[in-house]
Amino acid sequence: MSNFAFGLLLLVFGAGFGIGGVHRYRAGRSFLAAAQRVPGVVVGTHRVSRTDSYEYFPILRFRTLDGADIETVGQTNAGSYELLRLKGHQVDVLYDPRDPRSARMDTSSGRGQAGSVTLAALGCLLTGVALVVMFMAVT
DSSP states (O other): OOHHHHHHHHHHHHHHHHHHHHHHHHHHHHHHHHOEEEEEEEEEEEEEEOSSSEEEEEEEEEEOTTSOEEEEEOSOOBOHHHHHHHTTSEEEEEEETTEEEEEEESSTTTTTOHHHHHHHHHHHHHHHHHHHHHHHHHO
16 A cells, blocks of 8 residues: 555544544534433443443433433443442433433543544544655655
């Protein structure tokens, strides 16, 4: 594979990561704009099997501002150790009042900021490296 083709491949991946990061950031901001914050409790963990590993999500129990009792799987994955440590403890919960089962722990990853910024930064880095590789290939 030529250096120019390699640079082009990096450019495509970098742009994809950058666009994905911006999309996740905007979706997180949209969720936060409508979300309500209430106290809740981590009552357990939900394990999802992936190809070669597992992801763990908190099972959250909370009461909405309208007085409805909700128990749902949170949308923010976390490490199994962290969730086991939090089990039975009170946490702040963000939920969508239009769909209270759409809930997250109020953490940096729950607000959608940490992962999206990392993804966008990786996209910018790959795009920069790609442009350097492509420039060097044509000179």
